[in-house]
Amino acid sequence: MRPGSLIMARLAGEFSRPVFAVPGSPLDRRCHSTNELLKDGAMIFTTPGDLTEALAPLSQIDRSSAPVAARGRSFDTAAGDPDRSLIVDALGPTSVEVDDVIRHTSLPAPSVYLALLELTIAG
Numbered sequence: 001m002r003p004g005s006l007i008m009a010r011l012a013g014e015f016s017r018p019v020f021a022v023p024g025s026p027l028d029r030r031c032h033s034t035n036e037l038l039k040d041g042a043m044i045f046t047t048p049g050d051l052t053e054a055l056a057p058l059s060q061i062d063r064s065s066a067p068v069a070a071r072g073r074s075f076d077t078a079a080g081d082p083d084r085s086l087i088v089d090a091l092g093p094t095s096v097e098v099d100d101v102i103r104h105t106s107l108p109a110p111s112v113y114l115a116l117l118e119l120t121i122a123g
Contacts, residue, residue, distance in 0.1 A: 005033075006033055006037075009021075009037055009042065013040070013041065013042070018043060018054055018055070019037060019041070019042040019043065020042060020043050020044075020045040020050070020051065020054070021034040021035075021037040021038050021042040021043070021044065021045060022034055022044075022045050022046065023035060023038060023044060023046070048120050048121060051120075051121070052121065081115075083105070083107055083111055083115065084115050084118075084119070086105040086107065087101060087105055087107070087112060087115045087116065087119075088119070090104040090105050098112065098113070098116065101116070
């Protein structure tokens with residue numbers, strides 16, 4: 001993990017924001033920083049369910065003030081969103097770099113990241 005990421009994680013913790021870390025092998029020196037975050041109280045993140053479980057209390061927030069377009073939004077890949085369909089088609093059975101998805105789909109990076117986040121949360 002880059003030092004800037006560690007600073008952001010530390011600041012997030014100081015502001016009582018949730019900090020997640022993916023555990024790594026204690027024998028791999030590249031995993032030292034994330035394992036230290038876990039020792040310092042970061043929540044372990046190994047599946048999308050970990051994220052949804054940790055953020056579940058936030059779902060109790062009254063969403064009636066949310067914009068109409070955000071209410072009842074579907075994460076279904078067949079919902080007719082051609083960009084999301086392109087992204088799903090660019091994914092494979094093995095890991096794919098986000099940059100490769102962006103290059104393959106020619107979509108703006110923020111759109112790809114948002115769609116991937118939505119798809120991950122949707123399972």
